Amino acid sequence: MAFGYRADAPKRAITLSLNGDLVSKVTVFDKDLSGVVERMLAEFLKEREAAVDQAIESWNEYEAKTGSVVDEHIDL
Secondary structure: OOOOOOOOOOOOOOOOOOOHHHHHHHHHHOOOHHHHHHHHHHHHHHHHHHHHHHHHHHHHHHHHHHOOOHHHOOOO
16 A cells, blocks of 8 residues: 655755754765655655555454454444
8 A cells, every 4th residue: 555756856945944064064974965755755655654554464364253343343
C-alpha cells in the first residue's frame, strides 16, 4: 500500500526556519541543502509508509487467526 511520491514533480518554493548553526555545519558537507532536505523527507516518507504497511499486514494476520472483529457485531 505504499503511497510513494512523484520524483519528477515540479519543485515548489517553501519557507523553512532552520537552526543557522546546523545549516552552516551541514553545508560544509553538502552545499545543496534543498537536496539534503529532499532526501531526508523521502526517507522519512519511506519509513512511515513501511510502518503503515506493517500495521496493515499485522492486522490482516491477526484477523486471519482470530476472525474479523466485525463478524461479532453483524449477522451475515
